[in-house]
Amino acid sequence: MVSTVLNTDVKQKDADRAVVVAVTSCAVFESGADDGDEVYKVGTAFPLLQALQRVNERLLEENPAESLLFDVILVTTDREQQQQSSRIISSTRHYGLEVSKFCFSGAEDFIESLLTNNVRLFLSTDRNEASQASQNGVLSALLDQNLASCPSEQLRVLFCGDADIRSNISPMPVSQQATQSFSAQLGEMRQRFGMFDSPLSMVLMTSRGGRDSCSAALLTLRSQGVSVDEAYCLAGAPRGPILSLIRPHFLLSNGLSDLEE
Numbered sequence: 394m395v396s397t398v399l400n401t402d403v404k405q406k407d408a409d410r411a412v413v414v415a416v417t418s419c420a421v422f423e424s425g426a427d428d429g430d431e432v433y434k435v436g437t438a439f440p441l442l443q444a445l446q447r448v449n450e451r452l453l454e455e456n457p458a459e460s461l462l463f464d465v466i467l468v469t470t471d472r473e474q475q476q477q478s479s480r481i482i483s484s485t486r487h488y489g490l491e492v493s494k495f496c497f498s499g500a501e502d503f504i505e506s507l508l509t510n511n512v513r514l515f516l517s518t519d520r521n522e523a524s525q526a527s528q529n530g531v532l533s534a535l536l537d538q539n540l541a542s543c544p545s546e547q548l549r550v551l552f553c554g555d556a557d558i559r560s561n562i563s564p565m566p567v568s569q570q571a572t573q574s575f576s577a578q579l580g581e582m583r584q585r586f587g588m589f590d591s592p593l594s595m596v597l598m599t600s601r602g603g604r605d606s607c608s609a610a611l612l613t614l615r616s617q618g619v620s621v622d623e624a625y626c627l628a629g630a631p632r633g634p635i636l637s638l639i640r641p642h643f644l645l646s647n648g649l650s651d652l653e654e
Contacts, residue, residue: 395497395506396497397494398482398495400493412463413512415468415515416517417467418469420438421438433480437538438536440544445463447547456585466512467481513574513575514533518535532572549642550596598639600629
């Protein structure tokens with residue numbers, strides 16, 4: 394059973410234009426914290442939510458009537474946190490996070506909350522949850538512990554160019570359609586800002602092939618309305634050093650995406 398709580402403290406976004414991002418509460422708040430505390434301690438995804446919020450703030454600074462905004466919802470499948478739903482809500486308020494909805498569901502039916510809320514991107518630290526969402530047509534990314542060191546003032550998205558090169562398939566798989574649709578929305582957001590001091594940075598990385606492969610990936614992204622800020626052609630080199638430099642919040646590819654080697 395899915396239970397949804399609307400956050401009346403937050404102005405609700407335009408349902409037709411908002412980019413809905415769902416994040417698991419276990420990624421945002423630490424489970425198992427001292428029950429005597431009124432709020433949870435922050436988790437690995439906390440800087441991510443701050444970065445999403447920063448993009449919204451800057452978009453509204455540019456245009457107060459802007460409707461292309463991130464709409465963040467928290468999804469809770471953890472039984473312990475479900476039993477303390479009020480604590481999750483109060484923790485969100487305590488840290489000033491702009492979350493529009495709280496969805497509480499069992500691990501077996503959380504997909505319903507994603508589909509019902511038209512989620513464009515699902516983020517979780519649980520590989521099984523991310524994989525299940527991806528299999529149901531929801532673009533998903535697996536978050537890792539390094540996320541805690543990512544910046545909170547700029548959202549950094551990494552595109553895996555190797556997947557983009559192989560994307561010229563007809564008809565497109567559902568996951569690929571979801572990836573391209575979400576990427577196009579990010580590209581439209583990025584166009585709202587100038588070349589410098591943007592709260593949204595998009596980076597392309599190709600792990601295999603040479604400059605031709607990287608160029609092909611760039612052209613593919615541009616055809617989808619995405620202009621990247623940086624591009625890295627690794628040609629088989631380890632990507633760990635570059636990832637530590639870029640510090641992306643998540644990686645976008647076709648289907649389930651993560652930052653593991």
